[in-house]
Amino acid sequence: MTTGTETTAQPRIPLSKERVLRGAIVVADQGGIGALTMRKLADQLGVEAMSLYYHVANKEALLDGVVDTLIHEIEDEMGGFTPPSALSDWQTEMRTMILAARATMVRHPWAPGVIETRTAISPALMRYFNALLGIMREGGFSYDLAHHAMHALGSRALGFTQELFEPDEASETDAQDVNAMLEQMAGELPYLVGMMVEITHDDPDSTLGWCDDQAEFTFGLDLILDGLEDIRART
Amino acid sequence: MTTGTETTAQPRIPLSKERVLRGAIVVADQGGIGALTMRKLADQLGVEAMSLYYHVANKEALLDGVVDTLIHEIEDEMGGFTPPSALSDWQTEMRTMILAARATMVRHPWAPGVIETRTAISPALMRYFNALLGIMREGGFSYDLAHHAMHALGSRALGFTQELFEPDEASETDAQDVNAMLEQMAGELPYLVGMMVEITHDDPDSTLGWCDDQAEFTFGLDLILDGLEDIRART
């Protein structure tokens, strides 16, 4: 009851589902998805953990809501998932939309992991997909091809991909360590070592974390979009 | 000490890292990844939870080992990740290898989720990648293009993709429910509804879980492989 400065949490504003969801995003942004526990979220909101259950059924429902909020964020930034403008071709419209989604994923690196575990599809996500399908339909796709296209894109449709070789960000292996390691593996893994040697040679600064994620993302995206356009034009 | 039948666990065989890892795979296969706790794994092995820590540093290390074992399984099935045979083109070799990996993922549906969370790369996975790179190199790829290719494939290189619209397997929504739902959404989501109507119309049996995963996987895979071949042939 001290009238001291209320720095982070203002206990006066009553809780609401929206405040809970926004709080969850803040917690995950600051501490990673591991920090998003009911207890820590409650702390962040200046409340007891059990109060959250009044606004959200359980943690799964919380995560569902978080994803929905995030997609909503993309929608607002784009000024709504508007119907295709017919001002440009389907491919550039699709590219623009997906890269906008990607920008949000880059701002919330923990989001892909959460999205992957959802079993229900959020209403906002349905609107997003509807918009992508609209772009393809107006661009001359059959529903059948558009359906294949969604599968082919997979998570890339939402602006992220599952990399298999995620370089360990924690271990700051420098170029020298890498070279020693490569030397050792060269016998068993000639092609892998060959690739890494060539790439680190072309770019002296690069180490194991050598990849330009944005460039690789657009390379893969365009590869798929170009392939789809080929099929569309042929049929 | 009763000489009764030792049904599941034989406490006589001493624990070993291999037995722990194989046990973990059994537990996950039977009860899903949620069932894979140190305590339940210990039960399965007829041992106390704390005994596991003698053979495995912690749960993260356990999961690292599980992934390594799984890739090893692929390797054994294929008779080793042999160098390219030069008997066929790079594209069919790549396809064969990736579809073999996929078969293992289908047998262990929880595996992709575990693989995604790994931060270290397992030795077996390195051999797998080396083999893929070998196929591409011998097929006429530059290391630069092969590198792009690995990124473009992402998790598809290991036989799985992240779908965004995973139909809820639990809810057995029948065609009638789906139609009612579609009716309701038609105004806001015309393209999404249009696609689903057409697809459920073409195949009267199909519902929300309408997709042939294997067919969609190969469609996306071939789209990427064809695109890569185009680039390779042009340069």
Added chain:
DNA sequence: ACCTGAACACCGTTCAAGT
């Protein structure tokens, strides 16, 4: 209507101790 305290079942993990 909205929030809380105490309690429960379940985690991963430590550490000293047993054989």
Added chain:
DNA sequence: ACCTGAACACCGTTCAAGT
């Protein structure tokens, strides 16, 4: 060398109770 018991810090969640 290999395994265990007791204990700790931390989860999500329930339920009856407070205002």
